[in-house]
Amino acid sequence: MSDRVALVTGSSRGIGRAIALRLAEDPEVGAVAVHYRSEREAALDVVRLIRRGGKRSTAIWADLNQEKNCRRILATAEQRLGRVDILVNNFGPFLMKPWLEVSSAESQRIFRGCFLSALHCLQAALPAMRSSGWGRVVNIGYHRVEQWAAFPGILPYAAAKAALLLLTRTAAAGEAGSGVTVNMVSPGLIRGGRMPRGTRIPARFLGEASDVAEAAAWLASDRAAGVNGANVIVAGPWKM
Numbered sequence: 001m002s003d004r005v006a007l008v009t010g011s012s013r014g015i016g017r018a019i020a021l022r023l024a025e026d027p028e029v030g031a032v033a034v035h036y037r038s039e040r041e042a043a044l045d046v047v048r049l050i051r052r053g054g055k056r057s058t059a060i061w062a063d064l065n066q067e068k069n070c071r072r073i074l075a076t077a078e079q080r081l082g083r084v085d086i087l088v089n090n091f092g093p094f095l096m097k098p099w100l101e102v103s104s105a106e107s108q109r110i111f112r113g114c115f116l117s118a119l120h121c122l123q124a125a126l127p128a129m130r131s132s133g134w135g136r137v138v139n140i141g142y143h144r145v146e147q148w149a150a151f152p153g154i155l156p157y158a159a160a161k162a163a164l165l166l167l168t169r170t171a172a173a174g175e176a177g178s179g180v181t182v183n184m185v186s187p188g189l190i191r192g193g194r195m196p197r198g199t200r201i202p203a204r205f206l207g208e209a210s211d212v213a214e215a216a217a218w219l220a221s222d223r224a225a226g227v228n229g230a231n232v233i234v235a236g237p238w239k240m
């Protein structure tokens, strides 16, 4: 079988791009929708690479800071590719700023981008997944949230990613037995990403986007049918 359809938010570059390309290599995936906001050419490049590999693909524009656009990208992907079986909520903006200086507008932007966009995309995707009896949702988190530590330089980001973990577990519990799983992959510092000031990288570990993509592809497959509500941390020795 090679007809599953995936949608990866923020897949014009970075980790999302790596996930879209990795999912397209999966024999069970027949089509991948590539979502972008401003980098249309970069998104079309990902589409071309996927098509060259023999799979269907389309680029979909959306500013996911607006709730209606979350419903719209799901509807557009379904219209162009037939349906959406796999949703990867990868878009999640980062903000590094001392917490006492963070404005309300900045906090809201991070919360909308990291939490609400995933919530609204998930709400839009679930009914069709449920009625087909199979679905995979993978949220992209942040490796330190489960430490419940102090995050003075990235407080709104860490709080929004912690909320995303609660969403992951809430949705996973709600979907139990339906054939739909909801999991999270939480990267450490990935090559090209930004690091909170004063942070040391244990054992000089710097992850690759492909490490995160591999974990996401596993969770999005039948091989992870028994995994639900999990947070797979892809951060090498960061937590040790």
Ligand SMILES: NC(=O)c1ccc[n+]([C@@H]2O[C@H](COP(=O)([O-])OP(=O)(O)OC[C@H]3O[C@@H](n4cnc5c(N)ncnc54)[C@H](OP(=O)(O)O)[C@@H]3O)[C@@H](O)[C@H]2O)c1
Binding pocket: 009, 010, 011, 012, 013, 014, 015, 016, 035, 036, 037, 038, 039, 040, 062, 063, 064, 065, 089, 090, 091, 092, 093, 094, 140, 141, 142, 143, 186, 187, 188, 189, 190, 191, 192, 193, 194
């Ligand atoms: N990089 C790291 O080291 C690291 C570490 C831990 C967790 N993470 C998490 O991993 C995920 C991917 O991170 P990344 O560093 O690969 O991201 P990135 O390179 O900054 O990519 C961001 C993606 O989001 C899209 N985007 C930007 N603003 C948008 C908006 N308003 N609406 C919709 N899409 C928008 C961009 O599209 P355009 O380019 O078309 O504008 C791009 O495709 C995020 O959830 C991040 O929090 C990253």
